[in-house]
Amino acid sequence: MKYAITAATGRFGIIAVNYLTKQIDPKDIVIIARNFKKAQKLFPNLTIRTGNYDRPNEISKALSNIDRVLFISSTVDGGEITRLEQHKNVVSALKRNHVSYVAYTSFTHAQNSKSSLANDHKFTENLITDSKISHSFLRNNWYLENETNFFKIGKDKKKAIYWTANRAGWALEREYAEAAVKVLINKDAKEIYEFSGSAHTYEDLGLALNQVLNYKCDIMRVTKENYIKYLEEQGLSHQNSEMYASFQNIIDEGSLSDTTNDLTTVLNHPLTKLSDGIKEIIIK
Ligand SMILES: NC(=O)c1ccc[n+]([C@@H]2O[C@H](COP(=O)([O-])OP(=O)(O)OC[C@H]3O[C@@H](n4cnc5c(N)ncnc54)[C@H](OP(=O)(O)O)[C@@H]3O)[C@@H](O)[C@H]2O)c1
Numbered sequence: 001m002k003y004a005i006t007a008a009t010g011r012f013g014i015i016a017v018n019y020l021t022k023q024i025d026p027k028d029i030v031i032i033a034r035n036f037k038k039a040q041k042l043f044p045n046l047t048i049r050t051g052n053y054d055r056p057n058e059i060s061k062a063l064s065n066i067d068r069v070l071f072i073s074s075t076v077d078g079g080e081i082t083r084l085e086q087h088k089n090v091v092s093a094l095k096r097n098h099v100s101y102v103a104y105t106s107f108t109h110a111q112n113s114k115s116s117l118a119n120d121h122k123f124t125e126n127l128i129t130d131s132k133i134s135h136s137f138l139r140n141n142w143y144l145e146n147e148t149n150f151f152k153i154g155k156d157k158k159k160a161i162y163w164t165a166n167r168a169g170w171a172l173e174r175e176y177a178e179a180a181v182k183v184l185i186n187k188d189a190k191e192i193y194e195f196s197g198s199a200h201t202y203e204d205l206g207l208a209l210n211q212v213l214n215y216k217c218d219i220m221r222v223t224k225e226n227y228i229k230y231l232e233e234q235g236l237s238h239q240n241s242e243m244y245a246s247f248q249n250i251i252d253e254g255s256l257s258d259t260t261n262d263l264t265t266v267l268n269h270p271l272t273k274l275s276d277g278i279k280e281i282i283i284k
Contacts, residue, residue, distance in 0.1 A: 002065060003184065004030040006051060006090065007072040009038045011145075012105065015177035016070060017043060023185055032062045053086035060093035068101045069094065070184045073121065087124040095131045103184045104128055105176075106137045108169070108194060108256055115255035136189045140176045141169035141196030142256050144277045147205060149244065151282050153234070154209045158217040162202035163227040163245065164252035169196025169259035170205070172277050179266045196259040197271050202248075208274035212282070224248075 003024065007013050008031045020029055032051035033039035039048045051062030053074050063069065071094070074086045094102055107113065107121035121139075128135050147170070154160035176195055183189045206219030222230065224245055231241035250256060264271055272280070 001067045002028055002030060003068050003070075004032050004049075004063065004066040005070045005072065006032040006053075006059075006062075007034075007074065009033040009035060009042060010072065010075075011173055012177050012180075013072050014042060015174045016072070016181050017046070019178050019181045020070075020184070021046070023181060030062075030066060032059075053089055054080050056089045056092060059089055060096050063093045063097045063099060066097065066099055068184055069099050069103070070180055071102050071104045073105045073124070076120075083120045084123055087120065088127060091124065091127040091131055094128075094133055099133060101134045101136075101189075102128060103136045103138055103180060103189070105180060106139045108139050108141045108196065109258065110137065110139055113255050115250050115253065117250060118255070135191065136183050137192050138176070138180050138183060139192065139194050141171065141194075141259065142251070143173040143176065144170040144197075144274075145173050145281055146170075146247070147202075148281055150202065150205065151209055151278055154206060154217045154219075155213060155282055157234070158215065159230075160202070160206035160209055160217050160219045161222060161227060161230055162206075162220075162248065163222055163224045164248045165201060165203075165221060166251050166254055166257055167199035167201050167259075168251045168256035169199050170274070170277075171195070171197035171263055171271050172280065175263065175267065175271055179263055182266050182268075193262045193266065194258075194260040195263040195266075196256075197263065199257055199259045200274065205274065205278070209278055211275040212279045 005016050008017050031039050031043050031046050031048045034052035036050045049062040051059045074083045107118045110118050110121040125137050210216050228241045228245045
């Protein structure tokens with residue numbers, strides 16, 4: 001049985017590969033990456049194949065004689081063509097190679113979400129379903145690492161400042177990656193996993209941050225306009241301040257607030273406490 005992980009040189013991929021090598025014989029693992037040299041440096045003892053999502057023939061060759069694939073979704077600004085086109089190339093390559101199973105990193109409630117971030121994932125899920133390849137959709141909620149700036153500003157300026165009061169199901173990226181591998185190697189995997197931590201607010205994150213720091217930072221909810229102004233006062237351009245503020249839109253619109261216990265069930269252990277997760281992020 002041959003296992004492959006695509007986009008293996010990103011943060012998610014590296015964690016997943018390292019975890020997979022502890023679960024199965026490394027000889028049965030194929031690393032697929034667009035940058036062969038980078039992959040070689042990261043995984044000197046594993047089989048590596050070049051696989052750029054932009055290049056249909058290359059990704060198809062990379063997936064030959066593979067049984068089970070962890071397909072890590074591309075980055076939004078990934079390459080020369082749209083992410084949608086990239087994902088079409090991958091699904092066509094999976095079909096062409098008669099891969100028996102694919103686990104795809106999707107987006108929380110991809111089929112019903114009103115978030116624009118869900119669009120590519122909904123489309124890719126549909127392509128995979130139509131391909132008739134046996135599959136699991138790993139619908140990941142929010143990475144705690146997405147809030148690194150919130151933690152850093154809280155730590156450095158003693159102000160944990162945010163604008164939305166809504167909730168998200170944050171968990172560490174390494175927890176989603178470990179769960180992805182557990183699903184990949186499980187022959188009885190379910191079709192859909194809604195992976196998330198428990199639902200929390202930024203106020204909860206601020207309180208957890210205060211458990212980590214040896215001083216208390218002010219946890220402050222402000223309007224979106226004042227949040228943008230605050231970031232500008234910290235030296236960010238208006239454009240960047242608006243962009244950072246917009247990252248909370250998805251939480252504000254409620255797209256990440258519906259959580260499940262799928263992640264702890266698959267991991268078969270509790271999730272890292274928020275304060276310990278924050279410690280991991282700001283100490284890195
Ligand atoms: N739920 C969330 O909160 C959340 C947050 C962030 C991201 N995500 C999703 O999770 C995925 C993995 O995140 P990450 O932290 O691993 O991102 P990352 O560290 O930026 O890694 C992205 C990976 O995609 C690869 N890649 C980019 N364009 C490619 C292409 N055309 N063909 C093949 N590979 C390509 C990169 O290759 P190189 O190493 O050569 O650059 C890298 O290995 C993201 O792509 C995104 O879909 C989810």
